[in-house]
Amino acid sequence: MIRFNKPYMTGKELLYIAQAHNNSVLAGNGEFTKKCEQWLTTRTGVVKSIITHSCTGALEMAALLADLQPGDEVIMPSYTFVSTANAVVLRGAIPVFVDIRPDTLNIDEKLIEQAITKQTKAIVPVHYAGVSCEMDTIMDIATRHNLWVIEDAAQGVMSTYKGKALGSIGHFGAYSFHETKNIISGEGGALLVRDAAYANQAEIVWEKGTDRSQFFRGEVDKYTWQTVGSSFLPGEVTTAFLWAQMEEAETITKGRLNIWNRYHMAFSDLEDNGLCRRPIIPNECQHNAHMYYLLLPSAEARDATLSKLKQNGVGAIFHYIPLHSSPGGMRYTKMSGQLIHTDNLSRCIVRLPLWYGMTEEMIEQVISTTQNVLKDVVSKV
Numbered sequence: 117m118i119r120f121n122k123p124y125m126t127g128k129e130l131l132y133i134a135q136a137h138n139n140s141v142l143a144g145n146g147e148f149t150k151k152c153e154q155w156l157t158t159r160t161g162v163v164k165s166i167i168t169h170s171c172t173g174a175l176e177m178a179a180l181l182a183d184l185q186p187g188d189e190v191i192m193p194s195y196t197f198v199s200t201a202n203a204v205v206l207r208g209a210i211p212v213f214v215d216i217r218p219d220t221l222n223i224d225e226k227l228i229e230q231a232i233t234k235q236t237k238a239i240v241p242v243h244y245a246g247v248s249c250e251m252d253t254i255m256d257i258a259t260r261h262n263l264w265v266i267e268d269a270a271q272g273v274m275s276t277y278k279g280k281a282l283g284s285i286g287h288f289g290a291y292s293f294h295e296t297k298n299i300i301s302g303e304g305g306a307l308l309v310r311d312a313a314y315a316n317q318a319e320i321v322w323e324k325g326t327d328r329s330q331f332f333r334g335e336v337d338k339y340t341w342q343t344v345g346s347s348f349l350p351g352e353v354t355t356a357f358l359w360a361q362m363e364e365a366e367t368i369t370k371g372r373l374n375i376w377n378r379y380h381m382a383f384s385d386l387e388d389n390g391l392c393r394r395p396i397i398p399n400e401c402q403h404n405a406h407m408y409y410l411l412l413p414s415a416e417a418r419d420a421t422l423s424k425l426k427q428n429g430v431g432a433i434f435h436y437i438p439l440h441s442s443p444g445g446m447r448y449t450k451m452s453g454q455l456i457h458t459d460n461l462s463r464c465i466v467r468l469p470l471w472y473g474m475t476e477e478m479i480e481q482v483i484s485t486t487q488n489v490l491k492d493v494v495s496k497v
């Protein structure tokens with residue numbers, strides 16, 4: 117079976133972990149944490165980057181920094197990972213779902229304005245598959261309505277929109293370094309802070325609501341409880357691992373893009389013959405090959421394709437059960453209008469194995485098996 121995902125190791129991870137061990141600093145906010153933060157800040161052009169234990173944690177930090185209150189509304193897609201919504205619900209605020217665009221499966225920016233009410237405080241665009249949402253339009257709406265923009269860029273490390281790093285465009289951006297993402301540390305994430313006005317506050321929220329970071333820089337003579345925060349830091353063993361990955365981020369991204377492009381060319385015939393639809397990348401977006409998916413013509417064709425692919429040794433999978441149709445979603449969220457594309461497309465998606473380190477034979481096998489299965493299955497259902 118060709119695995120859906122296999123974490124790539126650069127070979128330097130254990131060396132850097134040994135260094136962290138030798139430094140005798142294993143808690144968070146040490147040398148490797150600072151290296152990783154500097155790398156992100158330089159790459160993305162934000163004022164401040166903060167390494168967290170997860171993207172989930174980074175989203176929770178953003179919800180705290182935006183001072184979301186019970187009853188506040190936050191606009192987001194339903195077609196996303198549960199953490200996008202949970203961060204908001206933890207503050208007592210209400211996720212309000214709008215439909216996605218059929219081309220990118222990203223939030224449909226044209227539907228955002230009609231979802232805005234007096235309670236609306238923020239918009240959370242999710243950059244699905246590392247392909248950017250229509251950020252110029254979203255930032256314009258946010259400015260006119262005085263809303264926060266928190267980018268869920270979990271899948272978007274190394275991707276850009278009009279040359280700008282994803283996660284650096286809104287007020288806050290959240291990255292994931294979970295082992296299923298492109299650049300990894302097992303569990304891990306980062307919060308990007310665009311404006312200097314929130315940099316100190318972000319550090320305080322990160323360090324359990326204290327000014328410990330300022331204390332270590334000698335800016336205050338003791339550290340004390342300042343505001344509501346939590347422990348969002350990873351330990352140095354994790355950031356030592358992450359540093360090895362950041363050093364190779366360009367190579368990993370290029371390697372993934374090669375596989376993505378191979379798939380994309382190979383499946384163009386299938387699309388021409390109406391057997392599936394391939395991903396669409398808008399011109400202003402440079403993506404990071406986080407994911408390769410195909411959209412099948414129907415839910416029946418999708419289910420049949422998935423099981424046939426697995427029978428033939430290709431570890432294909434699907435996601436997401438849209439949040440609005442999950443038990444948690446029904447309890448904690450609202451919908452704005454019908455979520456037609458969310459419902460339809462989430463039932464038609466097949467995600468193919470894509471990871472740096474796949475051999476030539478594996479890539480060929482995924483391609484030929486997928487071609488055969490689709491020709492067989494779609495003509496029958």
Ligand SMILES: *Cc1c(COP(=O)(O)O)cnc(C)c1O
Pocket residue numbers: 169170171172173196197199200242268270271291292293294303304305
């Ligand atoms: C992976 C992912 C997350 C959560 O990331 P963690 O680092 O596992 O907390 C959040 N949002 C989206 C869109 C994701 O893909």
